[in-house]
Amino acid sequence: MRPPREPQDPTEALALVRRYLGATYRIAEAALRAIDLQELYGRVHTIIRDLMPAENLYFALWDRASGTVSFPYFVDALDPAPPPRIFRRGLTEYVLRTERPILLDQEILQGLEASGEVEPLGANTLDWLGAPLVGVEGVFGVLAIQMYDGVRRYTPEERDLLVFVSGQVAMAIERRTSEDALRLSEEKFSKVFHASPDAINLSRLEDGVYLDVSEGFTRLTGWTREESIGRSSLELGIWANPEDRSRAVQLIQDHGEFTGLEATFRRKDGTVLTGLMSGKIMEADGARCLLSITRDITDRKTAEQALRNAERRIRTVLAYSQAIIYQLDQEGHFILSEGLGLTKIGLRPGEMVGRSVFESHGWDPLVLGQVRQGLHGRASRETARFRERTFDNLLTPVFDDHGDVDSVIGIATDITERQQAEEELLAERGLFVGGPVMVIKWRVEEGWPVDYVSPNIQTILGYPPDDLVSGRISYNSLVHPDEVEAIHQAAAEFKAQGLTHYEQQYRLRTASGEYRWFYDFSTSVAGQGSDPGYHLGYLLDLTDRRRAEEALRQSQKLESLGVLAGGIAHDFNNLLTVILGNLNLAQFRLPDDSSARPYLTNMEAAVLRATELTKQMLAYSGRGHFQVRPHDLNAVVRDLTHLLEVSISKKIHLQLDLEPDLPAIQADAAQFQQVVMNLVTNASDAIGDREGVIHLTTSVQHLEAPVLRDEYRVDAPTPGRHVILEVEDTGCGMTADVLERIFDPFFTTKATGRGLGLSAMLGILRGHGAGLNISSEVGRGSRFRLCFPASTQATLPESPTDQAPSTTPLRGLVLLVDDEEQILDATGLALDSLGFGVVTARDGLEALDRFQEHRKDLCLVVMDLTMPRMDGREAFRAMRGLDPAIPVVLSSGFTEQDSLQTFPDGGPAGFLQKPYQIKDLKTALQRALEG
Numbered sequence: 001m002r003p004p005r006e007p008q009d010p011t012e013a014l015a016l017v018r019r020y021l022g023a024t025y026r027i028a029e030a031a032l033r034a035i036d037l038q039e040l041y042g043r044v045h046t047i048i049r050d051l052m053p054a055e056n057l058y059f060a061l062w063d064r065a066s067g068t069v070s071f072p073y074f075v076d077a078l079d080p081a082p083p084p085r086i087f088r089r090g091l092t093e094y095v096l097r098t099e100r101p102i103l104l105d106q107e108i109l110q111g112l113e114a115s116g117e118v119e120p121l122g123a124n125t126l127d128w129l130g131a132p133l134v135g136v137e138g139v140f141g142v143l144a145i146q147m148y149d150g151v152r153r154y155t156p157e158e159r160d161l162l163v164f165v166s167g168q169v170a171m172a173i174e175r176r177t178s179e180d181a182l183r184l185s186e187e188k189f190s191k192v193f194h195a196s197p198d199a200i201n202l203s204r205l206e207d208g209v210y211l212d213v214s215e216g217f218t219r220l221t222g223w224t225r226e227e228s229i230g231r232s233s234l235e236l237g238i239w240a241n242p243e244d245r246s247r248a249v250q251l252i253q254d255h256g257e258f259t260g261l262e263a264t265f266r267r268k269d270g271t272v273l274t275g276l277m278s279g280k281i282m283e284a285d286g287a288r289c290l291l292s293i294t295r296d297i298t299d300r301k302t303a304e305q306a307l308r309n310a311e312r313r314i315r316t317v318l319a320y321s322q323a324i325i326y327q328l329d330q331e332g333h334f335i336l337s338e339g340l341g342l343t344k345i346g347l348r349p350g351e352m353v354g355r356s357v358f359e360s361h362g363w364d365p366l367v368l369g370q371v372r373q374g375l376h377g378r379a380s381r382e383t384a385r386f387r388e389r390t391f392d393n394l395l396t397p398v399f400d401d402h403g404d405v406d407s408v409i410g411i412a413t414d415i416t417e418r419q420q421a422e423e424e425l426l427a428e429r430g431l432f433v434g435g436p437v438m439v440i441k442w443r444v445e446e447g448w449p450v451d452y453v454s455p456n457i458q459t460i461l462g463y464p465p466d467d468l469v470s471g472r473i474s475y476n477s478l479v480h481p482d483e484v485e486a487i488h489q490a491a492a493e494f495k496a497q498g499l500t501h502y503e504q505q506y507r508l509r510t511a512s513g514e515y516r517w518f519y520d521f522s523t524s525v526a527g528q529g530s531d532p533g534y535h536l537g538y539l540l541d542l543t544d545r546r547r548a549e550e551a552l553r554q555s556q557k558l559e560s561l562g563v564l565a566g567g568i569a570h571d572f573n574n575l576l577t578v579i580l581g582n583l584n585l586a587q588f589r590l591p592d593d594s595s596a597r598p599y600l601t602n603m604e605a606a607v608l609r610a611t612e613l614t615k616q617m618l619a620y621s622g623r624g625h626f627q628v629r630p631h632d633l634n635a636v637v638r639d640l641t642h643l644l645e646v647s648i649s650k651k652i653h654l655q656l657d658l659e660p661d662l663p664a665i666q667a668d669a670a671q672f673q674q675v676v677m678n679l680v681t682n683a684s685d686a687i688g689d690r691e692g693v694i695h696l697t698t699s700v701q702h703l704e705a706p707v708l709r710d711e712y713r714v715d716a717p718t719p720g721r722h723v724i725l726e727v728e729d730t731g732c733g734m735t736a737d738v739l740e741r742i743f744d745p746f747f748t749t750k751a752t753g754r755g756l757g758l759s760a761m762l763g764i765l766r767g768h769g770a771g772l773n774i775s776s777e778v779g780r781g782s783r784f785r786l787c788f789p790a791s792t793q794a795t796l797p798e799s800p801t802d803q804a805p806s807t808t809p810l811r812g813l814v815l816l817v818d819d820e821e822q823i824l825d826a827t828g829l830a831l832d833s834l835g836f837g838v839v840t841a842r843d844g845l846e847a848l849d850r851f852q853e854h855r856k857d858l859c860l861v862v863m864d865l866t867m868p869r870m871d872g873r874e875a876f877r878a879m880r881g882l883d884p885a886i887p888v889v890l891s892s893g894f895t896e897q898d899s900l901q902t903f904p905d906g907g908p909a910g911f912l913q914k915p916y917q918i919k920d921l922k923t924a925l926q927r928a929l930e931g
Contacts, residue, residue, distance in 0.1 A: 014285040021202050021212050021284075021291070027165060028200045028214060028293065031172030040176060041073035044143075044169055051165075052158045054145040059133075059169075060092045061141040069093065078123040078148060090121040091128055092142045099139045101131040101166075103159045129154045131166035135174045136260045143169055164280060164291065167259075171198075171278055171293055199275070199294040201228075204287055205252070208232035211289060220275070220296050222268030240264040240272045248277065252290065256281050262297070273298040319349060324391070324412040327398075330405060332357045332371060341414050345387040362387065370395045374408035383415070390416045436460075438518075438539045440468075440475060444527070447474035451534065460541055462511030480507035480515050491524070491535075500524050505542065516543040547710060572610070573893035574820050576915035580607050581826030584918040588833055607915070630664035630793040631672070633698055633723050640676055647677070648684035648694070657697045663790040665723050671764045678761045679727040679784050686731025686782060697726040703787060712771025712787050721790040728783040734776040742774075810925065812859030813837040817847040817875070818891070819867040827862070830918045834925070836860075844870025844878075851879050851886075858886050860928060862912070862921075865892040876908060887928040891916075 030043035041059050048054040058074040058081075067087045074081035087093055091109075094117060095102055104112070105127055112118045125146045133141035143166040145154075175198070199217035203210045213228045221228075223236055239245045244263035251258035257280040266272050279292035318325050318338035324345075327336035337352040357363065357371055364384035370393060373380050379396045391412040400406040438461075439454040450468040458464055467473045479487060483506040494502040501523055507515040518539045527533030587600050637658065645654055683694045701724055708717030734742070743762045765772055769789055776782035814836045818824050821842075828838045839854055841847035844867055851858065861879065865872035876888055887909035896911040909928035912921060 010285045018212065025200060025214050027168045027172065028198055028216065031168075031175060032198070032216070034176070037072065037173065037176050040169075040172060044165070044172075045073070045075060048145065048162070048165060051161060052145070052154065053147055053150075053152055056147060057143075057145045059141060059143055060096075061133075061173075062087075062096050062139070064140075069096070076122075076146075082122075088121070089117070089119045091118055091130060092144065094118050095130045095132050095142045095144070096139055099132050099134070101159055101163045102129075103154055103156065104128040105153065123148065126150070127152075127154050129159055129162055131159070131163045133166050133170040133173065134259070135170050141170070141173070160282075164282060167257075167278065167280060168293065171259075171295075175295065199296070200292075201294075202284065202289050202291050203232070205281060205290050206288070208234060208290075211284065217294075220267075220273070220294065221265065236268075238265050240266040248279065252279060252281060263294075265294070274301045322414070324414075325410070326352070326412070327407050327409045328357055328371060328374075329407050330375065332375070335407065336409075341412065344389055344414055367393055370410075371408065374410075375405055377405050383419075384412075389414055390419050436540055438541075439537070440539065441534055441536045442475040444524075444533045444535065448476040448535075450475050461508060461516075478508045480509070483507060495524060508539075516541055517546050518542060544710070571893065573914035574823060576607055576610055578820070578822040578826050580604070580915045580917055581823070581830055583607065585826070585829050585833065588918065629666070629669075630791050631667050631669055633662055633665055633725060633788070634658045634660075636667075636669060636672055637676065637696060637698065637725075640673055644677070644680050647681060649687070649689065651689065651691045652684055652687055653691075653693045654680075655693055655695045657695065659697075659699045662698060662700060662723055663721065664793055665768075665788040666791045666793075667768055667788065668764075671767075675761045675764055675786070676725075676727075678758060682758070683727060683729035683731060683782070686729055686733070688732070692730040694730075695726075695728045697724075697728070699724045699726075700790065701787075708771055708787070711773050712785075713773075714769070714771040714787075715766075716769075717771075718769075718789055722787040723790050725786040725788070726783060727786075728781065730781045733778040733780050733782055735778055739774065739776055810835045810922070810929075813839060813854060813857045814925075815839050815841065815847065815850055815854065815858055815861045815863075817841045817844070817861065817863035817867070817872070819843055819864060823864070827921070830921055831862075833918070834922055836925075843867045844872060844875030847875050848878055848882075851882060855883055855886070860925060861886060861888040862925075863888060863890055865890055865894075889924055889928050 026047045027044055030040055030047065034040035034043055045054065045057050048057065056076045056078075058071055058076065061070050061072060062068075063070070068084050069087060069092060070084035071082055087096075091102075091104070094112070104125070106124075109118070109125070109128065113120060126148050128144065128146040130142050130144035132139045133143060143162065145162070198214075199220035200214035201210055201217050202212045209230060209232045210228045213223075213225050215225075217228065218224050221236070221238060223238075228236065233239055233245070241264050244261075248258065248261055248263065251261065257278075259278040261277040261279075263275055263277055264272055265275050274297050275294040276297045277292055277294045279290050282289055282291050315338075318336075319340075321339045322341055324339040324341040325336065326334060326338070329335050333354060333356050334352040337347070338349050342349055342351070355361075358368065364386055366382045366384045367386070370380045370382055370384075374395045374397045377397050377399070379394075381392070381394045384391050384393050392415045393410060393412045395408055395410040397405045398407045398409055436456075437454075438457055439452070440450060440457075441452040442448040442450045449471055450473075453465045453468045455465055457468070461478070463473060468475065476484065487504060487506055490502070490504055501521070504520045504522070505517060506520065507517050509515055519542050520537045520539050522535050522537040524535050525533050583600060583604055587597065587604070590597055590600070637656065641654070641656070648654065680694060680696075687694070701722055703712070703717075703719060703722045705717040705719045708714040708719065708722075742758050762772065765786065771787045773785040773787075774782065775785075814831050816824060816828055816831065816838050817840070818827070819842050824840045824842070828840060831838050836859075839850050839858075841850045847861075847863060848870075851861070863872045863875060867875075872890055872892075876890065879886065879888060889910040889912060890908045891912040891914060893914045896913060910924040912924050916924075
């Protein structure tokens with residue numbers, strides 16, 4: 001290529017300008033069409049190569065922040081593309097430092113190297129031409145071309161052209177960079193800014209007439225190329241604000257060029273837009289011309305305004321948000337602190353800005369841990385506490401263009417009330433998951449299919465909820481067969497009465513086959529159309545409560561009957577005492593050969609049998625006479641074996657299964673034998689004349705209080721080891737009605753029974769603190785299980801009961817105290833017959849008067865316990881206070897154990913249980929006098 005020459009005529013000059021303008025247009029077009037900067041660099045390289053020798057061309061970009069120079073495009077015949085480098089003293093850096101274009105030949109280059117302005121880098125160049133790339137913020141790069149051989153040299157005009165081209169390229173690079181930044185911004189902020197094409201035009205400086213315009217000019221202004229050339233911007237009315245044109249003219253006059261001038265323009269259709277202009281004076285056809293490029297930034301300005309409006313809206317939202325919204329920089333300092341939620345923790349919006357989160361403000365360690373994670377690029381969500389409030393704290397890192405953490409943004413929502421509500425809701429839900437109330441919704445259809453059932457049905461009834469909801473099990477099938485019809489009938493009656501809420505009690509079958517009682521509080525909802533409606537029931541298991549209530553009723557009934565039986569026995573014993581006393585006196589005074597004596601003997605036998613009856617009644621009331629000591633249960637059963645075998649039918653086999661090494665039990669042997677005899681004889685009667693088996697089993701079990709209370713009916717259970725006696729038969733069994741009444745006094749199913757055997761047995765068991773469990777099935781037999789608290793004492797050998805006859809003389813004055821006149825008469829005569837003198841009193845107060853009156857002569861006091869005004873206990877204590885040397889024998893229709901249990905140590909000298917014979921009276925008095 002030959003060096004350009006100055007054009008000699010205007011036509012040639014205009015052609016040259018048009019050529020340059022075309023190149024400029026091509027650069028602008030390349031900037032618009034290039035996919036990326038790399039393609040733009042290649043296109044520009046081709047355009048420049050058409051204007052001047054530019055086989056060797058490169059672009060250098062300067063990053064001021066890091067101080068590095070990179071070479072994104074580098075085409076050279078000798079040197080390879082250099083890597084990015086720290087700012088040095090190469091030719092590229094020289095242009096960057098001076099911010100001026102430079103045209104070098106060998107001589108100028110050697111001069112610069114000699115002065116130290118530049119240092120040799122790469123191959124030696126023949127000619128080197130470089131122009132700075134100038135942007136809005138100054139020089140940011142270099143466009144350089146060079147040649148290594150030939151006679152061709154670069155001219156100043158080519159330098160100026162390269163400068164002009166570099167300006168267009170700089171704008172293109174900046175625009176591309178801005179577009180890339182805009183695309184990134186669009187990804188982050190939903191396309192806030194939008195790119196637009198540039199308008200390129202060449203006009204005469206003196207009158208502003210357009211010499212040429214680009215297609216971008218047409219797109220920007222709406223004026224076609226034909227309409228624009230030969231006319232000025234004033235003629236077209238493009239300047240919307242004359243002041244903008246004045247500023248552009250002033251800049252051109254002062255500096256010869258300008259960049260980054262914002263101005264408003266009016267399109268052909270009258271609409272106004274905003275453009276960003278760059279302009280430079282150049283020579284064209286001997287005339288000074290202005291080459292300008294205008295970029296439409298209307299959309300960007302609109303977007304910026306919209307962004308500002310959005311920011312204002314966001315600020316308003318932040319200010320009135322109930323949450324706490326905050327942002328922390330890389331050091332953990334607050335750069336944002338907004339939201340009404342701040343007031344709940346005693347802070348004001350913006351108060352924390354500038355302060356570090358790591359300073360001592362009482363932050364939850366979880367929050368500080370979240371901040372540290374966020375600063376390392378990890379999002380997190382935690383529930384944290386701060387100043388008595390609970391927050392749901394979401395923390396998210398914000399990354400910059402290089403993927404580094406720029407800041408962290410947090411949103412802390414106060415969930416204190418919500419968490420409390422959730423906890424309350426969870427507690428309420430617990431009622432339907434693990435609580436006692438079962439919720440069932442069933443449709444009013446055949447079989448009552450279930451739509452919903454609470455999860456705790458599996459715990460209460462043993463069925464998985466899906467078994468009912470799926471239809472495998474209907475609700476109707478769970479109801480006890482005896483109660484299905486009654487439930488349906490009751491529901492129909494409630495519906496007929498217009499009631500929507502009703503209560504019932506019925507039994508439901510568990511998965512194990514057991515039927516349990518439930519209280520059902522149901523709501524009935526009528527259906528509409530084809531919908532039959534449904535029932536929503538809240539069911540509570542009443543089985544244990546009904547059992548406890550039944551046990552309590554039974555216990556209260558037995559206690560009431562026991563009190564009645566004890567009272568009757570006490571009064572009956574008083575009558576028997578009179579009868580037996582008078583009978584003994586008659587026997588005492590009749591000669592041995594009297595014909596009346598056999599009749600009296602028969603009467604005595606009858607009275608003694610009546611006495612046994614009262615003992616059974618006292619035993620039922622729990623006031624029987626017990627001589628408690630440690631006993632081996634197995635030994636007691638074995639000792640009774642022979643008696644049991646002869647007492648039952650020959651067709652019945654008595655089978656013993658006794659566990660060895662049983663612990664002892666505290667019991668009265670005679671009373672316990674009576675219990676075993678009653679159970680075995682009842683079992684024998686249940687078997688009757690058929691062949692059968694009576695099985696006696698002993699064992700040891702550890703029983704807890706609920707089992708003792710609910711299954712064995714022990715009023716005051718003591719958990720621990722218990723000795724079990726089980727009597728099981730293969731007899732006829734008992735119905736439920738019989739089972740409920742077997743302990744009632746005088747109730748019997750036998751033709752010749754008195755109905756006191758089991759009643760007395762229950763009293764004996766209560767007196768021993770023992771329990772009883774009964775199971776029976778008609779046609780299958782019955783089983784009686786008795787439990788006795790195990791004793792820690794060892795069994796003792798039986799002590800001899802025979803005693804030598806007393807030789808103590810019977811004489812002296814006896815004070816006889818009783819509220820029954822007939823007892824005073826009969827017992828007084830008996831004492832007189834034994835050789836005593838008698839003084840009588842009818843209650844405790846009278847007895848004390850007689851005691852003080854005859855204290856010097858009294859040898860003994862015989863006194864009843866139950867009397868009006870002052871009972872025997874109070875009178876006894878008063879007498880002990882007056883003269884403890886005088887022995888007192890107490891008497892009662894109740895047993896000695898029951899009567900004397902409240903007396904302290906050093907009680908009475910003796911005790912007589914009514915009814916007693918004269919011989920018993922004599923023995924008791926002799927022992928009292930000897931004592």
